[in-house]
Amino acid sequence: MLEEELVELRFRLGDGSDMGPIRYSSALTIAMLKERIVSEWPKDTKITPKGSTDLKLISSGKILENSQTIAQCRTPFSDLPGGLGSGGAGGGVITMHVVVQPSLTKTKTEKKVDDMPKKVTVCSCTIS
Template identity: 60%
Template sequence: MPEEDLVELKFRLYDGSDVGPFQYSPTATVSMLKERIVSEWPKDKKIVPKSASDIKLINAGKILENGKTVAQCKAPFDDLPKSVITMHVVVQPSPTKARPEKKIEKEEAPQRSFCSCTIM
């Protein structure tokens, strides 16, 4: 594929640092982008995604769907020549199995407080 057809993307993390920029074909999917982000994730970060499903990509205020291609996700104003498109990365871990709830004994039941007002 000719180099001028490639799209240059970088990914902004929660702390303002970036992953990339990398060049992608317009036919690359959002899923492929997420896999690359996970593999290139900086090791010194406090929040680390375990898999690509833990990541959401946002471009031009929209959460991108996994099956969409880069060409479908580009905002019209990103068609400037040789511009780098910045996408925001949100880490949202997959929900884990629900923890069993503890039964609350009468002694452990939270105390209800009541408030009353008297107007004289």
């Protein structure tokens, strides 16, 4: 039976705090990783994502695509000393930056609702 390769990841949040390091399967997709991050998000932070679509993950200066696996994202690390690309116990911890950014469609929808004129009902009564 094949042993599952685990990768140690640390997530640097916008306020400078960290989540992790936590070991994840290298077969996990970025979309699944984002879901896990949202579920484990610290409760005492000012900015909190409403869902995984509010998150952007950045590694080695690149925004990671939801369809990529963790293994595909670590490819650039294979040439670094210390064996980060080789996995295993001595592989080190990979730090990914997490940016919380509400999705554009939500923002536009909320703005349109806020900009809409409010309904005002005027009742006119005639007294004879």
